[in-house]
Amino acid sequence: MRYLSAMLLVLLVFTTSCKNEAKEKGNKEITIAMVTFPGYGPLYVAQEKGLFENLDVKLIRIEDIGQMRSAMQSGQVDIYASTYDIFQSTQGADVPGIGFMLIDESHGADGILVNESISTIADLKGKRLAAEPGLPPYFLLQYVLYKEGMTLNDVDHKDIATQDAGAAFTSGSVDAVGLYEPILSLTKQANKGSKILISSESEPGLLADLLFSSEELLKTNPDVLKRIAKGWFAALDFIDQNPDEAYEIMGKNFGVAAAEMKDFKSSISWYDKADNIKMFDKNTENNVYDIFQMEGDILEKNGSAKRRFRPEDKITDKIINKFK
Numbered sequence: 295m296r297y298l299s300a301m302l303l304v305l306l307v308f309t310t311s312c313k314n315e316a317k318e319k320g321n322k323e324i325t326i327a328m329v330t331f332p333g334y335g336p337l338y339v340a341q342e343k344g345l346f347e348n349l350d351v352k353l354i355r356i357e358d359i360g361q362m363r364s365a366m367q368s369g370q371v372d373i374y375a376s377t378y379d380i381f382q383s384t385q386g387a388d389v390p391g392i393g394f395m396l397i398d399e400s401h402g403a404d405g406i407l408v409n410e411s412i413s414t415i416a417d418l419k420g421k422r423l424a425a426e427p428g429l430p431p432y433f434l435l436q437y438v439l440y441k442e443g444m445t446l447n448d449v450d451h452k453d454i455a456t457q458d459a460g461a462a463f464t465s466g467s468v469d470a471v472g473l474y475e476p477i478l479s480l481t482k483q484a485n486k487g488s489k490i491l492i493s494s495e496s497e498p499g500l501l502a503d504l505l506f507s508s509e510e511l512l513k514t515n516p517d518v519l520k521r522i523a524k525g526w527f528a529a530l531d532f533i534d535q536n537p538d539e540a541y542e543i544m545g546k547n548f549g550v551a552a553a554e555m556k557d558f559k560s561s562i563s564w565y566d567k568a569d570n571i572k573m574f575d576k577n578t579e580n581n582v583y584d585i586f587q588m589e590g591d592i593l594e595k596n597g598s599a600k601r602r603f604r605p606e607d608k609i610t611d612k613i614i615n616k617f618k
Contacts, residue, residue: 322349324518325370325372326354326374326375326505327356327365328355329355333503334398335544335555336529336533336564337353337397338543339544342543345525345528349521356371362376363389372508373508374391375397376391377503378589379430381393381506382590382599382602383598389603390509391608393586394507394612395505395519395570396504396565396573396582397503397526397565398562399498400430400474401494401498402561403501404473405434405472405490405494406472407472407490408488410487410488415442416442418438418444418449418470418491423452423469424463424471424472425451426453426456427453429474430474431474433501433592433593434494434501435472437592445596446596460473460481460484463485475561495561499585500585504582505522512612520616523614538552570614574611574614575611
């Protein structure tokens with residue numbers, strides 16, 4: 295009888311331990327933060343269709359990057375989405391997070407619209423330019439200036455909110471403006487003779503989003519990150535195979551009709567498994583490490599990155615390498 299009781303006790307302890315382990319490794323709630331950007335739509339497809347395997351994934355919106363960073367530092371957020379440039383924009387403080395996968399890139403969604411006085415990037419020197427700091431068109435502007443050996447100090451930059459920047463261009467208050475769709479196309483249509491000097495379509499990989507994990511999660515439970523990546527890749531497959539249902543899911547979560555979501559998709563690209571394997575390979579030209587370094591250089595020249603980070607310290611290939 296004592297032997298049987300002892301065996302039952304051992305079995306109970308073992309079962310409880312297994313359940314706790316399963317909860318910790320499988321069912322622990324993982325919180326992913328993002329700004330309101332439809333490019334993140336596949337995350338909602340993965341969540342709604344159960345493609346994150348047995349992970350309990352919570353998707354939240356935090357519109358301010360500073361608040362997003364604070365949320366990760368306090369443990370309220372496990373993963374967040376950010377572009378290379380926004381991640382590195384800091385006035386000196388450390389930035390939490392390690393990039394472990396690419397999810398999307400602007401493919402024509404952002405551009406620099408100019409009036410008839412500007413024909414080349416070099417013509418931007420001394421001109422009045424408007425772009426809203428912290429948004430992709432603002433970095434695109436810095437990038438095109440960088441290509442010509444210039445910075446924001448070489449132009450008359452005006453910090454104007456995107457919604458007002460188009461109007462400023464139409465009124466003639468500025469000669470060039472950094473905008474995103476659909477404001478970019480609408481402003482161009484309203485201004486005869488204007489043209490898009492450069493857009494993200496001609497600069498692949500420049501305005502791309504990565505998922506950044508907390509260092510703690512990467513260190514203690516990298517399998518969770520692998521399942522997040524698998525969920526994203528599975529969501530892309532689901533979108534290809536079930537577009538009507540998928541775009542309904544994404545549109546619903548961003549407050550737009552499925553048709554609008556499909557129109558938006560024409561100006562962005564989603565990174566699949568093959569894309570990630572290629573971009574996280576250091577032998578690939580313009581890989582994630584190269585782009586991270588280059589964008590940091592541009593930000594530093596324009597005074598937007600007072601603290602620099604080595605790509606190897608803020609990006610890891612450990613998760614994507616598991617898919618090779």
